[in-house]
Amino acid sequence: LPASKAMPKEMFPIVDKPAIQYIIEEAVASGINDIIIVTGRGKRAIEDHFDKCLELNHVLKEKEKNELIGELERIENLADIHYIRQKESLGLGHAILCAKKHIGNEPFAVMLGDDLVLSKKPCLKCLIDIFKLHNKSVIAVSELPTEQLHKYGIISYQNINNGLFIKDIIEKPRTKDAPSNLAILGRYVLKPEIFDILEKIPYGKGKELQLTDGLKILSDKDGMIAH
Numbered sequence: 476l477p478a479s480k481a482m483p484k485e486m487f488p489i490v491d492k493p494a495i496q497y498i499i500e501e502a503v504a505s506g507i508n509d510i511i512i513v514t515g516r517g518k519r520a521i522e523d524h525f526d527k528c529l530e531l532n533h534v535l536k537e538k539e540k541n542e543l544i545g546e547l548e549r550i551e552n553l554a555d556i557h558y559i560r561q562k563e564s565l566g567l568g569h570a571i572l573c574a575k576k577h578i579g580n581e582p583f584a585v586m587l588g589d590d591l592v593l594s595k596k597p598c599l600k601c602l603i604d605i606f607k608l609h610n611k612s613v614i615a616v617s618e619l620p621t622e623q624l625h626k627y628g629i630i631s632y633q634n635i636n637n638g639l640f641i642k643d644i645i646e647k648p649r650t651k652d653a654p655s656n657l658a659i660l661g662r663y664v665l666k667p668e669i670f671d672i673l674e675k676i677p678y679g680k681g682k683e684l685q686l687t688d689g690l691k692i693l694s695d696k697d698g699m700i701a702h
């Protein structure tokens with residue numbers, strides 16, 4: 476705030492396109508083309524961005540701006556995008572539960588609209604490859620300076636065969652309680668068992684249904700890898 480007062484933060488431009496477009500492009504480059512965007516009130520601009528705009532198309536045609544028309548068509552056809560409205564801000568865990576019916580009993584990826592990852596191989600593709608190799612849920616983490624750890628989910632881990640196996644996850648710990656300097660950044664590949672867990676656990680920090688609380692249970696039951 477105040478930048479996000481009237482405009483969804485997912486629509487903030489980074490150079491020449493909105494943040495959410497980078498995320499969708501990362502998903503597509505990782506082999507995912509069935510995408511649900513969980514939105515809420517005041518986020519209509521996201522749907523409009525991936526929709527056709529006939530008026531704009533018409534104007535661009537008249538001005539013979541063919542390159543721009545092509546780019547807009549590419550964006551409109553990036554993936555099958557579905558929208559679900561989360562009616563109240565009840566947390567990330569709740570947002571994910573909103574998509575349960577659509578996802579069914581399959582592993583799925585979660586990407587947070589406010590984390591952008593710059594990498595040659597898409598971050599999500601790395602997680603999917605690890606998931607396929609080990610058949611374990613995988614989350615992306617990033618090393619952060621101590622003074623930033625209180626804003627994130629922080630993991631403690633054990634090094635096994637060059638992989639990081641998660642031992643514990645603490646959501647937004649006090650600096651002195653942070654178990655490592657590895658913070659969860661918004662990319663996860665999860666088994667569908669997370670849905671049952673999220674439906675059973677109580678609301679946590681900030682009176683929100685915390686994905687992190689569910690991840691901790693899933694990781695204790697089935698194991699979980701950090702990348």
Ligand code: G1P
Nearest residue numbers: 567590627628658659660661687
């Ligand atoms: C969420 C998660 C947190 C994670 C972060 C990454 O927090 O709860 O574990 O580290 O995203 O951006 P939020 O930023 O939504 O408060």
